[in-house]
Amino acid sequence: MRKTAIITGAGRGIGAEIAYRLSADGFNVALNDLNAEALAETAMKCKDFGITAACFPADVSSHDACEKMVKSIKENFGTIDVLVNNAGITRDGLLARMSEENYDLVVAVNQKSVFNMMKHVSAVMMKQRSGRIINVSSVAGLHGNAGQFNYSASKAAVIGMTKSAAKELGARGIAVNAIAPGFIQTPMTDALTDEQKAAILNLIAMKRYGTVDEIAGLVSFLAGKDSAYITGQVIEISGGLTI
Ligand code: NAP
Numbered sequence: 001m002r003k004t005a006i007i008t009g010a011g012r013g014i015g016a017e018i019a020y021r022l023s024a025d026g027f028n029v030a031l032n033d034l035n036a037e038a039l040a041e042t043a044m045k046c047k048d049f050g051i052t053a054a055c056f057p058a059d060v061s062s063h064d065a066c067e068k069m070v071k072s073i074k075e076n077f078g079t080i081d082v083l084v085n086n087a088g089i090t091r092d093g094l095l096a097r098m099s100e101e102n103y104d105l106v107v108a109v110n111q112k113s114v115f116n117m118m119k120h121v122s123a124v125m126m127k128q129r130s131g132r133i134i135n136v137s138s139v140a141g142l143h144g145n146a147g148q149f150n151y152s153a154s155k156a157a158v159i160g161m162t163k164s165a166a167k168e169l170g171a172r173g174i175a176v177n178a179i180a181p182g183f184i185q186t187p188m189t190d191a192l193t194d195e196q197k198a199a200i201l202n203l204i205a206m207k208r209y210g211t212v213d214e215i216a217g218l219v220s221f222l223a224g225k226d227s228a229y230i231t232g233q234v235i236e237i238s239g240g241l242t243i
Pocket residue numbers: 008009010011012013014015032033034035038058059060061085086087088089109136137138139180181182183184185186187188189
């Protein structure tokens with residue numbers, strides 16, 4: 001029987017590429033995003049790999065919406081074997097100028113969503129006594145980043161949640177890891193100014209941005225059989241941004 005992977009924020013960017021890669025690996029995929037149209041496009045491409053793909057448009061910052069979505073995925077697919085918490089946003093600004101609204105929004109989408117999804121999915125995985133959870137954090141969560149006070153807070157929290165859940169769920173055969181990408185070429189980083197991009201490139205040992213398929217490859221490894229004994233880890237994938 002095929003295994004099932006949930007990918008949040010799968011409408012574009014890193015999430016869409018993870019969906020393609022896990023489909024190529026033979027997973028059935030349950031795809032989430034706010035944008036139902038973009039999600040349908042991702043699903044169509046996933047189906048080219050001969051697997052089952054279904055769309056679950058929902059706002060992952062809503063606890064109720066996540067509960068309903070996970071229930072529906074379980075009913076549709078029977079099992080939930082992999083959860084990739086990828087959905088995320090930025091509302092960048094310096095601490096001194098940051099509005100409460102932008103702080104709360106980024107924490108809700110990037111951090112609370114991980115609680116929402118892990119709470120409901122881990123209940124299913126605990127009964128199955130197996131599962132993999134992969135949380136997409138960021139180098140900003142590991143090292144901080146000026147101008148990303150809210151984003152760094154949310155991504156650092158994801159690392160704490162990952163380690164705590166790994167300790168709580170390990171005995172049930174569930175591995176929980178985080179990945180911390182550096183600068184990856186996606187619509188999120190396209191929004192940076194040319195000056196910001198040049199300054200960042202200068203700091204990266206490999207002198208290039210990462211690509212979405214490089215992130216998807218790491219997720220594929222963490223979802224696959226070769227990583228069965230890895231849990232509670234944060235794997236940085238940044239081309240040597242912080243060495
Ligand atoms: P992206 O291109 O902006 O894609 C993010 C996706 O998440 C979008 O499709 C977006 O939908 C969706 N989304 C946003 N809010 C949502 C919500 N409340 N519920 C469900 N879906 C929602 O970003 P990306 O660059 O692929 O980033 C993916 C993840 O990697 C994020 O967690 C990001 O923080 C992390 N990351 C990215 C980089 C990078 O350099 N790109 C570096 C480190 C970490 P809409 O289109 O409707 O907004």
